[in-house]
Amino acid sequence: MSRIDYSVWDHIEVSDDEDDTHPNIDTPSLFRWRHQARVERMEDFQKKGEDLNKSLTDCRRKLAETQKKLQELSLASSDGAKAELSKVQAEEKKFKKEERELAKKMEEHNREEKKMPWNVDTLSKDGFSKSIVNVKPDPSEETEEEKEQKHKTFVEKYEKQIKHFGMLRRWDDSQKYLSDNPYLVCEETANYLVIMCIDLEVEEKHALMEQVAHQTIVMQFILELSKSLKVDPRGCFRQFFTKIKTADQQYQDAFNDELESFKERVRGRAKIRIEKAMKELEEEERQKRIGPGGLDPVEVYESLPAEMQKCFDEKDIQMLQEVITKMDPTEAKLHMKRCIDSGLWVPNAKTDGDEKEEEEATYEEVKQELEETKTE
Numbered sequence: 001m002s003r004i005d006y007s008v009w010d011h012i013e014v015s016d017d018e019d020d021t022h023p024n025i026d027t028p029s030l031f032r033w034r035h036q037a038r039v040e041r042m043e044d045f046q047k048k049g050e051d052l053n054k055s056l057t058d059c060r061r062k063l064a065e066t067q068k069k070l071q072e073l074s075l076a077s078s079d080g081a082k083a084e085l086s087k088v089q090a091e092e093k094k095f096k097k098e099e100r101e102l103a104k105k106m107e108e109h110n111r112e113e114k115k116m117p118w119n120v121d122t123l124s125k126d127g128f129s130k131s132i133v134n135v136k137p138d139p140s141e142e143t144e145e146e147k148e149q150k151h152k153t154f155v156e157k158y159e160k161q162i163k164h165f166g167m168l169r170r171w172d173d174s175q176k177y178l179s180d181n182p183y184l185v186c187e188e189t190a191n192y193l194v195i196m197c198i199d200l201e202v203e204e205k206h207a208l209m210e211q212v213a214h215q216t217i218v219m220q221f222i223l224e225l226s227k228s229l230k231v232d233p234r235g236c237f238r239q240f241f242t243k244i245k246t247a248d249q250q251y252q253d254a255f256n257d258e259l260e261s262f263k264e265r266v267r268g269r270a271k272i273r274i275e276k277a278m279k280e281l282e283e284e285e286r287q288k289r290i291g292p293g294g295l296d297p298v299e300v301y302e303s304l305p306a307e308m309q310k311c312f313d314e315k316d317i318q319m320l321q322e323v324i325t326k327m328d329p330t331e332a333k334l335h336m337k338r339c340i341d342s343g344l345w346v347p348n349a350k351t352d353g354d355e356k357e358e359e360e361a362t363y364e365e366v367k368q369e370l371e372e373t374k375t376e
Contacts (some may be wrong), residue, residue: 049109050243056102057224061258063095106350132264149344154188162192174218175241182234190219194266201270210263217259273284293341300342306333 071086118154155162161181168174178185193216222240226233243251273282286296301309305327311320324332339345 014189044349045113049106049113050251052102052106052109053228054250056099056106056228058254059095059099059102060224063092063099066092066095074185110229129274151191153186154186155192158184158189161194162189163196165189166193166196167213168215171241171245174215175238178237182237185219185222185233185237187223190216190223193219197262197266197268201266202273211264213266214259217255217262221258248279289343291341291343292337293343295338295342297342297344300338300344301337308335 026155036071066088070085070088073088158181161184165174165177165184168177193212195210197213197216200206200212218240221244222237223233225240226236229236229239278301284297289296289298291297301312304312305323307323308320311317311323324336327335336345
């Protein structure tokens, strides 16, 4: 038969009004002062923990940005990049040290919190306002292929619910929806919302992007909080909403700063995607224009002397013959060969019917002169 450990009840602080006091002391006032002092100590302790958590989150974000920049610089080969590389490496070392120190302080703070005696304020809290889901960590690291498949499967199953969460506006609505759908509190949801934001920005739906961006940061803050508390994110999302709704200005400012920074990153990624799409479209159009010799007629036309461009603009073969006659033979040969390779000039073309016979004769003269330049 298992024994019940009652020692936990030894760690309870008695109520402020359970002590006997001297008859001459204003007992109600004394009890109020005691209670107020304890509440203030609890609030100071909580604020200290929130400040440490915010500092740790900021430090990890800066470290991640530094490591990303370090990776980019390691691929560059210029002297400037090499000089910048050593500077960024020093920053990475500094942020790693700062992260270790802050993580250690956070652990000490959590240990102190566990040692704090229970009292009437903590005992009377709603026991069902917070749920902790213990999940055994997976000892094996997931591969990129496994992560991608996991994300794809999750999105296929819950895409509708994720989009619904992305459109919510009020804190209470978001908390209730996550309470009803706790499986949404995960990395896959956050990743999908990021992609959704970029897609909306590309489609120039700016206001909608900003709304979904807000929900994206909500999810990311919950995930960061779960990492700092070392609990499953489904067990701490209510704690996030409690903190964000209690008018903690410092926490609110950190949230808003991250939101604005995220929206800027989304705009940057959307711009890059649009530019890439435009380049691909331009290249596709260019490939369609490529002539028999592999040259782009537009590029060839823009490289021609103004006199030759005018000939093609006016479709005047006589004028073209006169211009070529006046040019240096080597230069004329080069330009005409490029015109043929691009399809801008077709040597074997003929006009329809018996019209423009004079132009046909002139065309043959231009062709003949081109042949002569080739034999020189």
